[in-house]
Amino acid sequence: MSLIELQDLEKSYGVVKALRKLTLTIPQGSFFGLLGPNGSGKSTTLKILCTLLEPDSGEVLIDGENALKNPRNIRQKIGYVAQEVALDKILTGRELLQLHGDLYHLKRSFRNKKIDDLIDRLDMHSWIDRRSGSYSGGMKRRLDLATGLLHEPKLLILDEPTSGLDIESRSTIWSLLRELHGQGTTILLSSHYLEEVDELSDKMAIIDSGNVIAQGSPSQLKKQLGKNRVTLKVREFSNQIEGQKVLELIKEVKGLNNPVVNKAQGFSVNFFVDNTDGLSSLRRQLTEEGFEIFSLSESRPSLDDVYLQATGKTLMDAELEVVTQRDLKKEAKQAMR
Numbered sequence: 001m002s003l004i005e006l007q008d009l010e011k012s013y014g015v016v017k018a019l020r021k022l023t024l025t026i027p028q029g030s031f032f033g034l035l036g037p038n039g040s041g042k043s044t045t046l047k048i049l050c051t052l053l054e055p056d057s058g059e060v061l062i063d064g065e066n067a068l069k070n071p072r073n074i075r076q077k078i079g080y081v082a083q084e085v086a087l088d089k090i091l092t093g094r095e096l097l098q099l100h101g102d103l104y105h106l107k108r109s110f111r112n113k114k115i116d117d118l119i120d121r122l123d124m125h126s127w128i129d130r131r132s133g134s135y136s137g138g139m140k141r142r143l144d145l146a147t148g149l150l151h152e153p154k155l156l157i158l159d160e161p162t163s164g165l166d167i168e169s170r171s172t173i174w175s176l177l178r179e180l181h182g183q184g185t186t187i188l189l190s191s192h193y194l195e196e197v198d199e200l201s202d203k204m205a206i207i208d209s210g211n212v213i214a215q216g217s218p219s220q221l222k223k224q225l226g227k228n229r230v231t232l233k234v235r236e237f238s239n240q241i242e243g244q245k246v247l248e249l250i251k252e253v254k255g256l257n258n259p260v261v262n263k264a265q266g267f268s269v270n271f272f273v274d275n276t277d278g279l280s281s282l283r284r285q286l287t288e289e290g291f292e293i294f295s296l297s298e299s300r301p302s303l304d305d306v307y308l309q310a311t312g313k314t315l316m317d318a319e320l321e322v323v324t325q326r327d328l329k330k331e332a333k334q335a336m337r
């Protein structure tokens with residue numbers, strides 16, 4: 001049964017189209033990972049789900065209820081951990097948790113017991129009674145998570161919960177999330193860490209420029225590509241016409257599928273093989289035609305390959321593009337001053 005259904009969501013901020021007919025179904029009880037590069041629309045999607053933002057058009061059903069019409073009901077069911085949370089710096093972590101519990105009208109005794117539980121579980125003893133203004137990024141993230149969990153929501157929505165955290169804090173958060181999922185909480189988490197989504201989620205979607213470009217379980221998505229990923233580096237790729245010939249050869253050889261040119265690296269092409277016979281005949285044919293092979297290596301397909309297959313670039317390249325665009329815009333603004 002699906003807990004969340006998003007249908008044809010559209011959202012623009014001025015001229016920026018953040019979501020383009022985004023459609024997504026999240027099953028009850030799943031651990032759902034939303035993977036996408038910077039600016040792909042993850043936070044916008046999650047904010048709409050939490051009724052903090054209205055879409056321009058489209059439908060949002062949560063637990064069979066129209067979230068756009070009944071935002072109050074929906075908020076009671078959801079625990080939301082935003083990407084950036086503004087804390088009242090004067091209050092201590094414990095006071096902030098107490099305040100949050102009161103906002104949800106929790107009984108005092110239940111609230112305090114729950115807070116003690118979470119302090120324990122997230123290892124917050126040594127600093128929770130300090131003013132939150134002095135907290136590190138990792139401490140803030142743990143406090144945010146505790147805040148989202150206080151009212152024991154059946155749906156937990158987390159926007160990049162471990163972004164920028166050290167390995168220890170990340171693994172504390174991961175194990176708590178696994179435990180909650182084991183107890184029946186549906187979890188929807190956004191991330192741009194491939195390994196986070198791969199490790200935790202049983203279902204996932206990749207979004208890019210406000211669209212879902214692939215969905216399924218991480219292993220299904222990788223399996224669809226073929227048994228192994230191959231990276232071929234050939235001298236002739238530096239020449240457009242010769243490089244094209246190599247690509248044609250790859251397409252002709254049986255047993256190789258989905259060739260994707262990785263534009264970021266001049267000499268490389270990535271593709272996926274169903275069996276290794278295809279590889280030896282590729283090597284033979286390339287050599288016969290006089291192409292110089294620098295390297296031909298195999299590895300298991302990763303989620304980055306799924307992304308590469310769908311978009312023609314790696315997730316890391318997509319992030320670099322966003323950073324570069326931001327820098328260019330900044331430079332242009334400075335030049336105009």
Ligand SMILES: Nc1ncnc2c1ncn2[C@@H]1O[C@H](COP(=O)(O)OP(=O)(O)OP(=O)(O)O)[C@@H](O)[C@H]1O
Pocket residue numbers: 013016017018036037038039040041042043044045083192
């Ligand atoms: N308040 C806003 N005003 C203007 N543009 C916005 C606003 N919020 C988001 N955007 C733009 O909408 C697009 C989607 O942004 P969103 O924050 O949903 O992406 P994201 O996938 O969460 O990115 P990140 O990984 O960087 O958090 C981006 O182009 C972003 O610049």
Ligand SMILES: [Mg+2]
Pocket residue numbers: 042043044083159
């Ligand atoms: Mg975001």
